[in-house]
């Protein structure tokens with residue numbers, strides 16, 4: 001494919017959390033219109049509110065694939081084989097480009113199951129895709145440079161992208177896709193602490209979220225190391241270092257590191273091929 005991605009018809013197979021967030025994010029970016037995007041799901045009643053936003057909604061995967069040139073696969077790993085079996089006859093290796101956001105499933109897993117050498121780019125976004133703030137990792141072992149660039153262009157509209165080696169995709173899943181939940185839990189915990197020391201719950205949550213946003217923005221805007229920024233907050237004999245050390249005694253950094261390691265292992269075990 002040589003034209004830019006916003007001229008293409010996109011089929012998103014699996015209109016769940018990620019499929020819908022991607023569709024909404026693409027339209028919100030202003031670079032795609034709802035009528036370029038078809039979203040499939042087995043129970044389409046759950047997607048009715050998307051019809052008024054211009055999306056085509058259907059439970060017919062075959063037709064969606066036939067009418068699209070970019071096909072995004074966004075079902076759970078355990079739902080993948082059934083889906084691939086149902087679209088095998090419609091997939092045209094010469095004209096389709098597949099994008100898979102399915103965790104733990106390699107390009108080869110998909111081409112082998114389809115028994116077609118169709119180009120597949122794996123994309124690992126996170127749910128911040130809905131507000132154009134995803135950190136999306138991309139990898140492929142069979143797509144042309146042009147098609148990788150096309151997929152990058154597509155996901156650049158909904159956040160930042162980075163191209164990585166395919167063997168690092170499970171690590172990317174843990175750090176960036178699961179990572180959203182890890183940071184959200186940290187913010188939630190901070191707000192619980194805030195409530196205990198005097199703020200109403202909603203107020204505490206807002207204050208904690210804006211503080212977390214400021215911390216991330218400091219790193220992204222300056223390129224500084226977190227410890228350099230932490231040093232600026234921790235006054236000698238002060239209250240920050242007292243709180244920080246208390247958290248470390250309770251295993252704060254260790255808990256995050258161990259959680260990310262376990263998530264990466266689990267991400268590699270999500271897909272069990274069916275017969």
Ligand SMILES: NC(=O)C1=CN([C@@H]2O[C@H](COP(=O)(O)OP(=O)(O)OC[C@H]3O[C@@H](n4cnc5c(N)ncnc54)[C@H](O)[C@@H]3O)[C@@H](O)[C@H]2O)C=CC1
Pocket residue numbers: 013014015016017018019040041042043061074075076077079082083101102103124125126127177178
């Ligand atoms: N939720 C997240 O933050 C992220 C998820 N992923 C990956 O994205 C994929 C989807 O995850 P979620 O959206 O969270 O799951 P989900 O369960 O919310 O969505 C999957 C959707 O696919 C639909 N579906 C299942 N079989 C289908 C079929 N044959 N035809 C059409 N639709 C079908 C289901 O009804 C469901 O709505 C998973 O493989 C996950 O590993 C990747 C990055 C982040």
Ligand SMILES: O=C(O)[C@@H]1CCC=N1
Pocket residue numbers: 103173177178
């Ligand atoms: O929890 C999961 O398995 C999916 C993959 C990455 C984020 N959510």
